[in-house]
Amino acid sequence: MTSGELEAIEIDLLLEAVFRRYGYDFRSYARASVVRRLRLLLEQSGIASVGELIPKLLHEPAFFQELLFAFSITVSGMFRDPEFFRSLRENVVPLLKTYPFIRVWVAGCACGEEAYSLAILLKEEGLAAHSTIYATDINDQALAVAKEGIYPLRQVREYTENYQKSGPHDSFSRYYHASHDHIVMNRELKKSITFANHNLVSDHVFAEMHLILCRNVMIYFDRELKDRVLRLLDSSLIRGGFLCLGTKESLRFSCGDGRHDEIDSKNRIYRKRVLEAGEGRTR
Amino acid sequence: MKKYRAVVAGCSAGGMQAVATLLAQLGTSFRLPLIIVQHLHREQGEYLFRFYSSSTHLKVQEASEREKILPGNVYVAPPDYHLLIEHDETFSLSVEEKVNFCRPSIDVLFESAADVYGPALAGVVLTGANSDGALGLKRIKDCGGLTLVQRPETAQFPEMPRSALLCVHADQVLTIEEIGRFLMTLKPEAAY
Numbered sequence: 269m270t271s272g273e274l275e276a277i278e279i280d281l282l283l284e285a286v287f288r289r290y291g292y293d294f295r296s297y298a299r300a301s302v303v304r305r306l307r308l309l310l311e312q313s314g315i316a317s318v319g320e321l322i323p324k325l326l327h328e329p330a331f332f333q334e335l336l337f338a339f340s341i342t343v344s345g346m347f348r349d350p351e352f353f354r355s356l357r358e359n360v361v362p363l364l365k366t367y368p369f370i371r372v373w374v375a376g377c378a379c380g381e382e383a384y385s386l387a388i389l390l391k392e393e394g395l396a397a398h399s400t401i402y403a404t405d406i407n408d409q410a411l412a413v414a415k416e417g418i419y420p421l422r423q424v425r426e427y428t429e430n431y432q433k434s435g436p437h438d439s440f441s442r443y444y445h446a447s448h449d450h451i452v453m454n455r456e457l458k459k460s461i462t463f464a465n466h467n468l469v470s471d472h473v474f475a476e477m478h479l480i481l482c483r484n485v486m487i488y489f490d491r492e493l494k495d496r497v498l499r500l501l502d503s504s505l506i507r508g509g510f511l512c513l514g515t516k517e518s519l520r521f522s523c524g525d526g527r528h529d530e531i532d533s534k535n536r537i538y539r540k541r542v543l544e545a546g547e548g549r550t551r
Numbered sequence: 552m553k554k555y556r557a558v559v560a561g562c563s564a565g566g567m568q569a570v571a572t573l574l575a576q577l578g579t580s581f582r583l584p585l586i587i588v589q590h591l592h593r594e595q596g597e598y599l600f601r602f603y604s605s606s607t608h609l610k611v612q613e614a615s616e617r618e619k620i621l622p623g624n625v626y627v628a629p630p631d632y633h634l635l636i637e638h639d640e641t642f643s644l645s646v647e648e649k650v651n652f653c654r655p656s657i658d659v660l661f662e663s664a665a666d667v668y669g670p671a672l673a674g675v676v677l678t679g680a681n682s683d684g685a686l687g688l689k690r691i692k693d694c695g696g697l698t699l700v701q702r703p704e705t706a707q708f709p710e711m712p713r714s715a716l717l718c719v720h721a722d723q724v725l726t727i728e729e730i731g732r733f734l735m736t737l738k739p740e741a742a743y
Binding site: 270272298299300301303304305344348484487488491514516517518 | 616618631636637638643645663667694
């Protein structure tokens with residue numbers, strides 16, 4: 269048996285152990301990324317093999333938190349894919365403005381960069397007072413970072429460049445203050461976002477949303493899990509609501525064609541139809 | 552004779568010309584998938600595919616998630632995503648943190664490809680001004696794969712091939728044209 273095959277067994281056992289001990293199910297995650305994350309964790313913790321991680325995980329809940337943090341992909345950046353945010357302003361905001369109040373969900377928000385980007389956008393578009401942003405993740409450690417709204421100063425140049433390309437009405441520096449080697453997002457922005465723990469793999473429908481962003485989250489799921497999560501997102505969306513995925517995510521709505529319109533195919537913005545295909549035909 | 556299932560290649564600065572030169576050496580009888588990580592600005596995307604397609608008859612495309620990897624196709628990693636290979640020989644993408652200040656990172660592709668293909672993999676490191684790819688190439692070597700490095704003095708930016716050679720005793724150190732001709736001699740596995 270090769271060392272790779274041996275490691276594959278160890279990983280199967282580890283994922284099973286994590287599921288049965290803590291209820292977090294990573295068995296349906298895309299494997300290559302899981303392997304990478306586990307190897308990084310081994311390196312960081314000075315442990316020789318995946319197998320040796322198992323007893324540590326079973327007996328030390330604090331160590332499990334480390335694994336959870338390693339497994340949640342916590343890098344996204346503010347205004348990642350500026351074109352997407354520009355399209356959101358141009359194609360989605362005008363329709364959101366027709367509602368007296370909107371609920372927005374950033375599903376899989378990790379450390380919150382995407383949620384803050386959206387909060388800035390809604391504020392600039394005059395929707396801040398008429399909206400609530402829910403930002404959820406499975407990882408409490410990441411959520412704690414998100415609530416603090418503190419990011420490394422070295423990222424700011426990239427964030428600012430992205431922001432400037434997103435069709436902004438202001439200047440990015442208005443939304444944070446810098447201190448030492450980090451920036452802190454404005455209190456007002458923080459207050460506009462409700463961060464909460466939610467597990468897309470095992471939890472249920474969140475609420476009736478007008479807009480859902482779930483970008484670069486399902487790229488880590490296998491096909492079956494992705495389909496399941498897509499159905500969950502779809503059930504959480506009002507009719508006429510918008511779903512946004514990562515720009516490289518292949519979307520085939522396996523949960524029923526003819527139920528969604530493509531608003532912007534390049535930027536992966538979809539709208540749930542007000543009437544499903546076939547509905548309203550008989551009068 | 553040893554048989555192969557895939558070729559992975561990495562380049563950075565100077566990579567566009569290097570890849571075009573490499574592709575020009577690959578005839579339509581090339582029956583392996585060629586998977587490339589190139590450090591790019593995201594704006595370069597569409598022009599790049601037109602440029603590459605003009606150098607080869609092989610099909611050049613951006614790798615997309617869950618896509619089945621097929622022989623005779625050339626895949627380029629999308630900008631700002633790591634590209635990985637799953638055991639069912641499909642692609643997966645990741646927005647994990649940058650590796651060697653790069654996303655996509657050559658090391659990330661090479662390491663996951665080595666896991667999947669083992670000795671049936673050939674890895675190529677071309678021109679570039681950083682050291683991404685060196686550790687990945689070592690992993691390919693450790694898994695029994697074939698390692699090729701562009702001869703540094705013939706590279707537009709020699710640092711990347713040089714770093715790879717410091718890390719790995721490469722099987723072949725060649726010019727790009729020679730690498731292309733060498734790849735043509737690799738025998739694909741029977742399933743291809």
